[in-house]
Structures are given as C-alpha cells and as structure tokens.
Amino acid sequence: MTVIHVENIVKRYGNHIALDHVDFAINEGEILGLLGPNGAGKTTLIHALTGIIRFDSGRIHVFEKNLVQHLVDIKSQIGLVTQEITIFHDLTAKENLQFFGRIYGLRGATLKERVEATLALVGLAGHASKLPSKFSGGMQRRLNIACALVHQPRLLIMDEPTVGIDAQSRNYILDTIRKLNKQGTTILYTTHYIEEVQSLAKRVVIMDEGHIIADGTVEELVSKIHHEEKIKLEIEDPSETMLKKLRRIEGIKQVGLIGKEVHIISQAGAGNLDRVLAIAREFGKIYSVEAEKPSLEDVFLTLTGKRLRDAEEE
Numbered sequence: 001m002t003v004i005h006v007e008n009i010v011k012r013y014g015n016h017i018a019l020d021h022v023d024f025a026i027n028e029g030e031i032l033g034l035l036g037p038n039g040a041g042k043t044t045l046i047h048a049l050t051g052i053i054r055f056d057s058g059r060i061h062v063f064e065k066n067l068v069q070h071l072v073d074i075k076s077q078i079g080l081v082t083q084e085i086t087i088f089h090d091l092t093a094k095e096n097l098q099f100f101g102r103i104y105g106l107r108g109a110t111l112k113e114r115v116e117a118t119l120a121l122v123g124l125a126g127h128a129s130k131l132p133s134k135f136s137g138g139m140q141r142r143l144n145i146a147c148a149l150v151h152q153p154r155l156l157i158m159d160e161p162t163v164g165i166d167a168q169s170r171n172y173i174l175d176t177i178r179k180l181n182k183q184g185t186t187i188l189y190t191t192h193y194i195e196e197v198q199s200l201a202k203r204v205v206i207m208d209e210g211h212i213i214a215d216g217t218v219e220e221l222v223s224k225i226h227h228e229e230k231i232k233l234e235i236e237d238p239s240e241t242m243l244k245k246l247r248r249i250e251g252i253k254q255v256g257l258i259g260k261e262v263h264i265i266s267q268a269g270a271g272n273l274d275r276v277l278a279i280a281r282e283f284g285k286i287y288s289v290e291a292e293k294p295s296l297e298d299v300f301l302t303l304t305g306k307r308l309r310d311a312e313e314e
C-alpha cells in the first residue's frame, strides 16, 4: 500500500516557490529519510501533507485517499512531531498525553492504558506527574513525541526531532523509531543529519530549493555519483615493483608514494581494496589500511555544490 503519494505539488509564498513540482511516495512499513538544508522546503512539504497549509496545485493522497477530501479521517491516523516542540508547560507529562489522547477520541480505560504505555515507550514513565518545565530539552522532545503517538498512528511524521538535544535522548528517539517501525508504523523522518538517515532509513529523498533532487536507497544514490575511492596503505617495504603491480589493476587511476604510505585512487565500486591488499601482502607487513568511500554528504555536494549543514552548525 502507498501511504503517501505526492504528485506535482506546487506551493508559492508570493514570488517564492517553496515547493516546486514535488513528486514522491512512501510505501507502508518504510522509514523514509527526508534530507535537505535550511529552507529546502521540508517543513512546507510536511505542512502540506498534514493539511496545515494549502498548496497551489498538484495532488496528495494519504492512505490512498485524497487528502483534501478526507482530511479529518486521514489526520486521525497521522502522528505529527512538529519542528518546534509543542507541549503544554503548565500540564504534567501525563496530563499532556491525556489532552492529546482525548483530541483523538480516546476515553476511560483505553485512554489510561495508552497514556501509560506511551510514556513508557519514550522512557518517561517515572516522570508522569512532573511538569515539563523541569525537563531537559531531550525529555521535552520525548514527551512531544509521545503526544504524537498516544493514538497509535499508522503514519508518523517527524520534523527534525533531534536538533539540539543530548546524545542520550537522541539515541532513545532513534531506537523508539526503529521499534515503532518494526511494529508496522510507516515513518517520514526529516533531518539534516546525514548519519541519522544512514542509520535509520533504507530510502532517502533529498530536497533543495523546493525540488526533489534525488530519491533512492543510500547505496543507489552513492553509486550514481561516479566518485573515486581513496585507499591509503602503510606498509613495511613499498618497493617500485609493488607500485607497478598496483598500477596494473583495472580501475586504479593513480598510485603514489608519500614516505611509507601508498596513496591509491580507484574508480568507486570497482572492488579494488581486496586486490590491492593481496598485492601489498606479497611485499611484506601491512601496518594500516584506510579506505574512503563516497558518502551521502558527497552525493549532496555533487548534486548541489553545497554542504548539507551550515558551517556554524557543525
């Protein structure tokens, strides 16, 4: 089943096109990483998908129903974690969850059970009666996520949920996402942290300036950019004979010697690391090996000429 199907969406703010003919789809059970720098249009896309803003043209189907025509029904099955934390600071953790649970029609024993289970899921069972103003940023974010999960949505949409929070909460959140996905929840996850996408999502959509510029698995995207692979070897006795032998391997573009370090540039995907090591071993001990493969960051750089994160955020 296609959980989200976006066709040709356009959203303008005055003269500025925030979404410029965007197409993409998510299948049931997927974790999709939506990656893009500031201002790419990620939040705008999420707001369009959840009926928060109107779009100018195109079509959106969620759960194979037209979003505009079935908005109320569709929204009842979505959990949305917005970019800004939205919780009530004058309600306890438990009361926050009760509030959101009631909005989704939960009452009585079911509500009680869901509130307890969801607090436990995000690791806040021991903090149920506390006010979130006493919480760390990471705990507030976990409560915020719980509020989006109390009604057991089929689709969870998260807009940069790990920005500016401590490593422990971040790992907790990533683990919670994996757990929910194993139970069948489809997840759209927005971030500008490449490592998170690589560890969570099989498929990645990259946005920039209102466009989708890449869509595929991490491996597919990396193999699309015909980047080079760098191999660095530190060996006992790097002789000229060995260098000559290395240069004869197919797909090897360059072999150089800097001190005792052999620097090799190979065509990416040629699988040359094993061949290089086999030859090097014939000539003595190998002290160290480093192989650098192109990453999603390289894909992004190649496609846009920009880095994903602004320098001051690193």
Ligand SMILES: Nc1ncnc2c1ncn2[C@@H]1O[C@H](COP(=O)(O)OP(=O)(O)OP(=O)(O)O)[C@@H](O)[C@H]1O
Pocket: 013, 016, 017, 018, 036, 037, 038, 039, 040, 041, 042, 043, 044, 045, 083
């Ligand atoms: N309400 C609005 N009015 C005018 N312009 C807007 C509005 N909302 C967003 N924009 C513009 O649309 C573009 C996309 O913004 P959006 O918030 O979707 O980006 P984003 O990818 O979520 O960025 P970030 O990573 O910073 O959250 C930006 O140029 C932004 O300035």
Ligand SMILES: [Mg+2]
Pocket: 042, 043, 044, 083, 159
């Ligand atoms: Mg945003």
